[in-house]
Amino acid sequence: MYHQAVYDEPFIFEIRGRKTVKLPHENENFRLNIPEKMRRKSLNIGDREEFEVVRHFTRLSQMNFGVDLGFYPLGSCTMKYNPRLNEEIASYPGFRDIHPLQDEDDVQGALRLMYELGEDLKKITGMDAITLQPLAGSQGEFTGLSIVRAYFENRGELDQRTEVVVPDSAHGSNPASANMAGFKAIEIKSNKDGKVDFEEFKKYITKNTAAFMITNPNTLGIFEDNIKQMADYAHEMGALVYYDGANLNGIMGKTSPGKMGFDIVHLNLHKTFSTPHGGGGPGAGPVAVKEHLKDFLPVPIVTYEGGKYHLNYNVPKTIGKVANFYGNFSILVRAWAYIKLHGEEGLREACERAVLNSNYMSYKISKIMPVPGYRIKKHEFVASSHDEEGKLPKASDIAKHLINNGVHAPTIYFPLIVPEALMIEPTESATKEEMDRFIEILKDAINTPKEQLEKEPTNLKVGRIDDVDASRNPRPTYRVLMKANSKN
Amino acid sequence: MDNINDILKEMGLNSIDDLFSDIPPNLKISSMGLDAGLSEDEVRRKAMEYASMNKTITQYHSFLGFGAYNHYVPAIISAIISRGEFLTAYTPYQAEISQGIMQALWEYQSLMAELLDMDAVNSSNYDVSTALGEAIRMAVNITDKNEVLIPKFTHPFKKSVARLYARGSNINLVEYPFDESGKIDLEFLKNNVNENTAAVYVEYPNMFGIIDENVAAVKEIIGDQRIMIAGVNPIALGILTPPGELGADIAIGDGQVFGLGLNFGGPMLGIFGTRMEYIRKMPGKIMGVTKDSNGKLAFAMILQTREQHIRRERAVTNMTSNMGLMAVASAIYVSLLGESGLKKLGEINMGLTNNLIERIKDFGIDMPFQGSPVFNEFYMKLKVSKTYLNLAARKSRVIPGAILGQEFGFDTRKEVNMITNVTERNTKEDFDAFMEFLGKVI
Numbered sequence: 001m002y003h004q005a006v007y008d009e010p011f012i013f014e015i016r017g018r019k020t021v022k023l024p025h026e027n028e029n030f031r032l033n034i035p036e037k038m039r040r041k042s043l044n045i046g047d048r049e050e051f052e053v054v055r056h057f058t059r060l061s062q063m064n065f066g067v068d069l070g071f072y073p074l075g076s077c078t079m080k081y082n083p084r085l086n087e088e089i090a091s092y093p094g095f096r097d098i099h100p101l102q103d104e105d106d107v108q109g110a111l112r113l114m115y116e117l118g119e120d121l122k123k124i125t126g127m128d129a130i131t132l133q134p135l136a137g138s139q140g141e142f143t144g145l146s147i148v149r150a151y152f153e154n155r156g157e158l159d160q161r162t163e164v165v166v167p168d169s170a171h172g173s174n175p176a177s178a179n180m181a182g183f184k185a186i187e188i189k190s191n192k193d194g195k196v197d198f199e200e201f202k203k204y205i206t207k208n209t210a211a212f213m214i215t216n217p218n219t220l221g222i223f224e225d226n227i228k229q230m231a232d233y234a235h236e237m238g239a240l241v242y243y244d245g246a247n248l249n250g251i252m253g254k255t256s257p258g259k260m261g262f263d264i265v266h267l268n269l270h271k272t273f274s275t276p277h278g279g280g281g282p283g284a285g286p287v288a289v290k291e292h293l294k295d296f297l298p299v300p301i302v303t304y305e306g307g308k309y310h311l312n313y314n315v316p317k318t319i320g321k322v323a324n325f326y327g328n329f330s331i332l333v334r335a336w337a338y339i340k341l342h343g344e345e346g347l348r349e350a351c352e353r354a355v356l357n358s359n360y361m362s363y364k365i366s367k368i369m370p371v372p373g374y375r376i377k378k379h380e381f382v383a384s385s386h387d388e389e390g391k392l393p394k395a396s397d398i399a400k401h402l403i404n405n406g407v408h409a410p411t412i413y414f415p416l417i418v419p420e421a422l423m424i425e426p427t428e429s430a431t432k433e434e435m436d437r438f439i440e441i442l443k444d445a446i447n448t449p450k451e452q453l454e455k456e457p458t459n460l461k462v463g464r465i466d467d468v469d470a471s472r473n474p475r476p477t478y479r480v481l482m483k484a485n486s487k488n
Numbered sequence: 489m490d491n492i493n494d495i496l497k498e499m500g501l502n503s504i505d506d507l508f509s510d511i512p513p514n515l516k517i518s519s520m521g522l523d524a525g526l527s528e529d530e531v532r533r534k535a536m537e538y539a540s541m542n543k544t545i546t547q548y549h550s551f552l553g554f555g556a557y558n559h560y561v562p563a564i565i566s567a568i569i570s571r572g573e574f575l576t577a578y579t580p581y582q583a584e585i586s587q588g589i590m591q592a593l594w595e596y597q598s599l600m601a602e603l604l605d606m607d608a609v610n611s612s613n614y615d616v617s618t619a620l621g622e623a624i625r626m627a628v629n630i631t632d633k634n635e636v637l638i639p640k641f642t643h644p645f646k647k648s649v650a651r652l653y654a655r656g657s658n659i660n661l662v663e664y665p666f667d668e669s670g671k672i673d674l675e676f677l678k679n680n681v682n683e684n685t686a687a688v689y690v691e692y693p694n695m696f697g698i699i700d701e702n703v704a705a706v707k708e709i710i711g712d713q714r715i716m717i718a719g720v721n722p723i724a725l726g727i728l729t730p731p732g733e734l735g736a737d738i739a740i741g742d743g744q745v746f747g748l749g750l751n752f753g754g755p756m757l758g759i760f761g762t763r764m765e766y767i768r769k770m771p772g773k774i775m776g777v778t779k780d781s782n783g784k785l786a787f788a789m790i791l792q793t794r795e796q797h798i799r800r801e802r803a804v805t806n807m808t809s810n811m812g813l814m815a816v817a818s819a820i821y822v823s824l825l826g827e828s829g830l831k832k833l834g835e836i837n838m839g840l841t842n843n844l845i846e847r848i849k850d851f852g853i854d855m856p857f858q859g860s861p862v863f864n865e866f867y868m869k870l871k872v873s874k875t876y877l878n879l880a881a882r883k884s885r886v887i888p889g890a891i892l893g894q895e896f897g898f899d900t901r902k903e904v905n906m907i908t909n910v911t912e913r914n915t916k917e918d919f920d921a922f923m924e925f926l927g928k929v930i
Contacts, residue, residue, distance in 0.1 A: 004585065012598075012823050021825055025839075026836070032842070038701050040725070040728055043602060045599055048824075053824045060589070063588035064574060066574070069572065085531060092539040094539025094540055099752070109537075113538050123520045135618065136810075146655075149655075176799075180653070180806050185800070255515045259515050278577070278811075278812050278814075279574055280811070281812050281814070323754065324646070324753060324754070325756075330752075331754070341525055343523055344525070356504060403584060455781070466778050469778050470777075470790045471776070471792070474776050476601075476775065479598065
């Protein structure tokens with residue numbers, strides 16, 4: 001049986017003691033000329049010894065679950081194993097202790113690595129030019145759609161091209177990014193196979209369409225086989241075609257966004273290219289484009305000329321900058337290491353094994369509960385814990401039963417078009433035994449009485465959490481909690 | 489046994505290729521054109537070779553800051569954040585199995601709340617530039633007005649990002665000047681805040697390093713119906729009045745200074761806080777305290793209906809991933825230094841900077857805002873070309889600062905406008921080398 005570590009760990013504010021950390025120049029005295037209004041009067045965070053800080057955060061870490069601990073089939077998140085080699089390399093002083101404003105001659109190794117990563121990502125995606133600057137997948141979307149905007153502005157068509165068309169199965173970030181870049185998001189309904197119907201598609205693509213934005217394979221794990229036809233049609237209508245690269249792991253080495261006819265691609269290095277998610281981030285979301293959009297990329301881009309690597313600000317119609325500096329460099333280092341380690345064959349094999357695992361689980365789970373959509377899946381699939389008789393448990397109850405048994409739950413209630421959705425992405429980092437165990441736990445959840453399921457989890461740090469109260473009475477910080485407690 | 493053929497057989501398939509029969513033949517590729525994979529040790533050696541092509545900041549007497557700062561990084565940070573339980577976790581969508589990272593992020597929010605004097609803090613934005621972009625959008629969203637004032641002298645990269653975010657939301661960014669002492673021109677603000685003004689963005693220390701006390705007068709000028717956004721260098725908050733106390737409605741800063749190191753400029757950390765009344769308009773994930781079914785204290789992600797996975801087009805932001813691990817790192821940093829360590833560190837940074845300025849004064853160098861108190865950066869004009877300055881700097885193994893260029897209309901062929909940064913990591917040898925270098929260029 002699975003048991004998570006359980007500590008009644010106090011808040012850091014309640015751990016108080018002596019400051020032991022020693023700073024350089026600590027014993028020197030300084031005269032300070034801080035204006036009276038600008039001088040801080042008090043700061044209430046306490047002091048504590050170094051070992052107390054280490055124990056506190058180590059104990060917290062033990063009450064957490066990651067890929068290093070077990071199976072993590074969280075759909076659309078590609079929770080593959082993060083090679084430890086990546087971590088080692090990112091910590092080399094030659095990568096860690098360099099300043100972004102140092103002279104180019106001082107950082108040739110860093111620029112070379114970025115250049116190589118860019119070249120490799122261009123090959124993988126079948127695109128012509130790239131920026132590594134966006135700091136996450138969503139920011140890649142915003143960057144890509146800002147390029148769309150600049151492109152039509154440059155052509156004098158922006159007043160007319162106001163819409164970004166997305167399928168209703170799209171990641172929620174797609175319509176949100178469209179909105180942030182100044183477009184109106186228009187949703188196309190998926191057909192009963194979970195795909196975009198070409199005849200239906202044509203009705204949505206008009207002279208007002210700036211871009212058609214889609215992930216392929218889609219969030220149901222189904223390959224949109226009409227994609228080239230759709231891309232060609234969108235181009236005929238004067239629109240651009242945007243590839244959400246969150247699901248690239250399902251096709252890597254088999255086809256490419258470039259081949260499918262896309263103009264713009266963003267990638268999630270923290271998904272397909274194994275950089276760790278860190279409990280939320282940092283990620284990295286490079287954006288690759290075809291030749292006709294390269295003049296709009298953010299600055300600087302990394303170029304190689306005259307035997308040297310450069311940070312090139314000479315991009316004629318650039319959208320400007322999207323981040324403080326050049327992107328999440330240490331994440332780029334990790335992705336570079338992953339690509340070098342795997343190479344052509346290794347990346348294709350990663351895709352093949354991920355797709356095999358997904359199909360195996362889909363095949364087995366389809367005997368237990370509905371798995372909507374076309375039979376062959378790519379890297380992920382969606383099961384629906386929904387039946388006419390109402391015998392199947394709710395997706396949220398299944399999720400709690402899974403975590404109670406030491407495997408991470410799938411993404412639940414997404415995509416929105418499937419009722420009681422369980423979106424499952426095993427990735428290539430799963431053995432048959434692990435997948436079989438997951439399926440056994442799933443069966444067990446179905447056979448467990450509802451009343452008992454609702455009491456789970458029981459083997460974790462806490463039991464079922466009251467999300468409604470958490471949001472109705474927000475207590476986002478210690479100071480707010482203390483105020484609330486003193487009122488009660 | 490984990491055997492591919494067994495798995496295929498169980499599914500009634502002959503080969504992996506069957507699983508890709510849904511991709512039309514004309515879309516298939518036979519090769520990506522990548523090199524063959526290497527062994528772990530070969531990748532390591534290649535990486536070492538590239539790393540050795542870089543000259544680290546520690547090989548110089550460095551005074552380079554301007555957006556990325558060379559501060560001390562405690563050893564415990566990498567020890568804790570490289571633990572697989574934190575490192576390899578996703579955003580905590582399953583709260584009960586993720587209480588550890590949720591408490592760590594909640595404590596990050598809580599520690600930043602104390603530093604900023606803001607009741608609500610999110611569990612991070614990407615960096616300070618994107619935090620400014622989001623703050624501007626949030627202010628416009630709150631006020632339903634569409635003009636935002638920002639200082640003309642804002643870090644050019646930050647300004648460029650803010651402009652991009654503003655453009656997408658049809659927000660008009662208006663630049664305001666500094667007065668002759670390098671502080672906010674309050675008269676200009678008074679005359680230019682109007683019915684379209686949603687917000688004013690202020691910074692302290694500002695781009696020139698100045699601890700601008702005019703910030704304290706801004707909220708009264710703009711009034712309650714407009715938003716004051718304050719950008720701070722968080723490491724200065726051990727000694728400087730927090731933005732909440734100065735009337736800010738939104739406070740942002742870059743947490744790179746809190747133990748994240750340089751890493752060629754990323755990852756950094758967008759710190760983002762606001763008043764409780766605006767929490768529902770704030771972007772990003774927020775951890776909150778609640779109870780579990782047994783009445784035990786627990787952590788949950790709160791107010792998710794603001795977010796893209798639920799609200800889609802109408803979400804307050806598209807932000808999905810954040811800088812979770814960097815937020816944990818800076819929580820560790822701030823916990824370790826504590827209130828007395830942060831105060832001391834602020835004093836050291838400011839004190840060393842002012843000591844260096846004292847030594848420079850004798851050279852008669854043009855320091856346009858001399859007399860205005862600075863934290864750990866200051867502004868100099870040197871009457872030499874950039875080329876000459878770089879040559880002299882190299883000879884003394886000094887990186888004297890960041891050079892401002894065309895973006896502010898400066899011609900670097902005749903004169904160098906430079907922002908010099910001093911931190912606790914600078915040594916007596918660094919200062920002596922800096923003086924030797926200055927002796928060469930004046």
